[in-house]
Amino acid sequence: MNPELLRNLWLEANPFRLSLIAGLLLLVFAASSASNIATPAGAGLALYWFFAVLWGTRSAALSVVAEIRERTWDSQKLSSIGPWAMMWGKLLGATSANWFGALLCLPFILYPPWRDSGSAAAITYGIILLALGLFAQAVALLSSLMLIRRQTGNWRLDTFLCQVAGIGAAFAYYSLWSSAGAFERTIGQTITWWGQVFNVTAFHFASLLLFLAWALTGCWRAMRAELRFANGPFVWLAWLAYLCLYDAGFESEIALRMPVLLQAGPVVMRLSLAALVPLLTCYSMAFLEPKDPVRLRWLGEQLRAGHLRQAFLVLDAWILSYGVTLVLGLALAACFAASNLSRLAFPVLAMLGFVTRDLAIFVLMRTMAGGKGDFAALAIIAALYLLMPVLANGLHLSVLGVLFLPAAQNPLGPLVSWAQGIGVAWWAARRIGASFTSR
Amino acid sequence: MIVIRDLVFEYPGHRALNGVSLAVERGAITALVGPNGAGKTTLLRCMAALETPYAGTVTVDGLDTRSSPRAIHALLGYLPDFFGLYDALSVRRCLHYAARAHGIGPDAAAGAAAKAAARAGLSDRLEQAAGALSRGLRQRLAIAQAIVHQPRVLLLDEPAAGLDPQARRDLSQLLLSLKQGGMTLVVSSHILAELEDYSDRMIIVDHGRIAGGQTITLKDAAHTRVRIVLATPRPDLPAFLHGMANIEVLADGNMRALVSLSGDASERAALLAALIQNGFAVAEFAEDARALEDVYFAQVKS
Structure with missing residues (x-):
């Protein structure tokens, strides 16, 4: 057996804990059968969420965070357990007690769909619930593997944030089917994606499995990085490409929400949706990744020395996302310029300048305030986008709005935003390149 | 066994290691000493391929830590200064897990765990929970975990910190x-007294550099330093010693002398016999290990 799984089973799935869970569940189901407070299926579903998602995400996040807290992570990194085995050992081992409780709930949840809609619907619903639990836990584990690189030292906050990420991912998906009844109602409905009509249940089911596969891939790659394997940029680029394609397929949705884009045609609509993906990942990864100034200086030295391939192979995800954002953003601006919506090219170009400025703010704050700099950067960026335009308007200086927001029909917008972007980036580069102080 | 060339390691804002070059000899115990914050832990982590250098190279048994970190991990055992144990597991399970985690198969893991426990003197504690062990026994368990796969290199960061005298011994x-089993050990500490008993070599780290720029030999297997003290002064003692073959006189006087001769015990016996035959009232004739503290301060001052 995978040694990491075995160790986790020793620690987490001890007979006392499992007996306690089984006894508790027995009492809950007996009480729900004997009263009108909740049906056994409803109680089972609530308990499944508790075991697999609420508590499961905490267990998954703690599987790594606790190793660091208890100072056992170094010895694990030095072990010969590979990243794949380590990932599954933690993902299934640390959550073994949770899965024990969750699996005991499944028969109570699946009995009504089996009775009313047949075994196929019950099996599909069961697989969805299992995949959903695993997805939430994988997202929590992935978040923890990313957060530990920031070395915050605040394990409670880290665990909570990872738990929130996992629960959020599960809820985002489950909101499509808010209950078992809604799940049954979606059978027969359709969804349009890339112009093709799909059964909504099958589409959501396939989406869940694909996102689960990506979450597991992310965990595996983050674990590889922890165990000192070289990762390279290509899987991250593939993930971005997948997200862009997935997102761009919903052009009929954006046409409903932003009908003005209909004038630019389906290509621009799809490009607009695709460009949102690297833009959002830019910001999220810039916040999550450490942006170590020493590493950035080393990267700069590699670039100056002409070692482009070596530098490209170790680029951080936020830098890769920024590159993709620039490419898609410029393509989008070019498309707008060539269409009868040419006025929209300016805000797109201005937005790219603002993204450059914001990422540079993240790096700059990191060099100034270490790990806490990311929160300072968020506050500064929020102030620039939310407070400053209001202030400018309040002072009847709405002309200054171009300094803070991408403005349509203002050719100065791109110049102003890029001037800010280049200025802050130059400042950040100066800080990164500043000479060290010897102890 | 370990060769480091021009190693530079930086944390944001300061350079922890600045152009460190050194070599750790195979089969020896090398002490890594220096004040708190000198860079000892960072140096050990670089040796363990847990950190990537900013510049320079670290090779362990010919493998580069940048290109082959996982192969190096398989070669070594590492005990951090603040180590952790799985407190809820028994000593047996801790060691069994460590053996399995280091690639020992399920059939051999129990034997490897028992052997490591025996080497660390924990055979009678196998069923005790790790969390119930004393500080000294926890240290032993942590070392047993680090050696369960019989690594070729063992890196220990402040292993004696917080131990009582018996546990240190x-x-x-x-x-x-x-x-003696052929392992290469690197032991870091800022307490010199605890290293004196077992170290062959010493590397002094100070402000991210190697003080003196080289490894200092404390115990030379090929040569022995012998301290001679007479009961009564003899002005001819230096001349007598300088006249002896195969002896290097390191310090001399009317009553005291320090000589270096080959590690062969028969040569020491011959020297003692010659002294007595020539009427020297030998009050003390003993091997003289260099006092670590003397060497340390001499090197740091230089």
Whole structure:
């Protein structure tokens, strides 16, 4: 057996804990059968969420965070357990007690769909619930593997944030089917994606499995990085490409929400949706990744020395996302310029300048305030986008709005935003390149 | 066994290691000493391929830590200064897991765990929970976990911190027995006294550099330093010693002398016999290990 799984089973799935869970569940189901407070299926579903998602995400996040807290992570990194085995050992081992409780709930949840809609619907619903639990836990584990690189030292906050990420991912998906009844109602409905009509249940089911596969891939790659394997940029680029394609397929949705884009045609609509993906990942990864100034200086030295391939192979995800954002953003601006919506090219170009400025703010704050700099950067960026335009308007200086927001029909917008972007980036580069102080 | 060239390691804002070059000899115990914050832990982590250098190279048994970190991990055992144990697991399970985690198969893991426990003197504690062990026994368990796969290199960061005198003595004996088994050990500490018993070589780290720029030999297997003290002064003692073949006189006087001769015991016996035959009232004739503290301060001052 995978040694990491075995160790986790020793620690987490001890007979006392499992007996306690089984006894508790027995009492809950007996009480729900004997009263009108909740049906056994409803109680089972609530308990499944508790075991697999609420508590499961905490267990998954703690599987790594606790190793660091208890100072056992170094010895694990030095072990010969590979990243794949380590990932599954933690993902299934640390959550073994949770899965024990969750699996005991499944028969109570699946009995009504089996009775009313047949075994196929019950099996599909069961697989969805299992995949959903695993997805939430994988997202929590992935978040923890990313957060530990920031070395915050605040394990409670880290665990909570990872738990929130996992629960959020599960809820985002489950909101499509808010209950078992809604799940049954979606059978027969359709969804349009890339112009093709799909059964909504099958589409959501396939989406869940694909996102689960990506979450597991992310965990595996983050674990590889922890165990000192070289990762390279290509899987991250593939993930971005997948997200862009997935997102761009919903052009009929954006046409409903932003009908003005209909004038630019389906290509621009799809490009607009695709460009949102690297833009959002830019910001999220810039916040999550450490942006170590020493590493950035080393990267700069590699670039100056002409070692482009070596530098490209170790680029951080936020830098890769920024590159993709620039490419898609410029393509989008070019498309707008060539269409009868040419006025929209300016805000797109201005937005790219603002993204450059914001990422540079993240790096700059990191060099100034270490790990806490990311929160300072968020506050500064929020102030620039939310407070400053209001202030400018309040002072009847709405002309200054171009300094803070991408403005349509203002050719100065791109110049102003890029001037800010280049200025802050130059400042950040100066800080990164500043000479060290010897102890 | 370990060769480091021009190693530079930086944390944001300061350079922890600045152009460190050194070599750790195979089969020896090398002490890594220096004040708190000198860079010892960072240096050990670079040796363990847990950190990537900013510049320079670290090779362990010919493998580069940048290109082959996982192969290096398989070669070594590492005990951090603040180590952790799985407190809820028994000593047996801790060691069994460590053996399995280091690639020992399920059939051989129990034997490897028992052997490591025996080497660390924990055979009678196998069923005790790790969390119930004393500080000294926890240290032993952590070392047992680090050696369960019989690594070729063992890196120990402040292993004697917080141990009582008896536990320190036990640790010294354990480290010497590992060295006799052919293991290469690097032991860091800022307490010199605890290293004196077992170290062959010493590397002084100060402000991210190697003080003196080289490894200092404390115990030379090929030569022995012998301290001679007479009961009564003899002005001809220096001349007598300088006239002896195969002896290097390191310090001399009317009553005291320090000589270096080959490690062969028969040569020492011959020297003692010659002194007595020539009427020297030998009050003391003993091997003189260099006092670590003297060497340390001499090197740091230089």
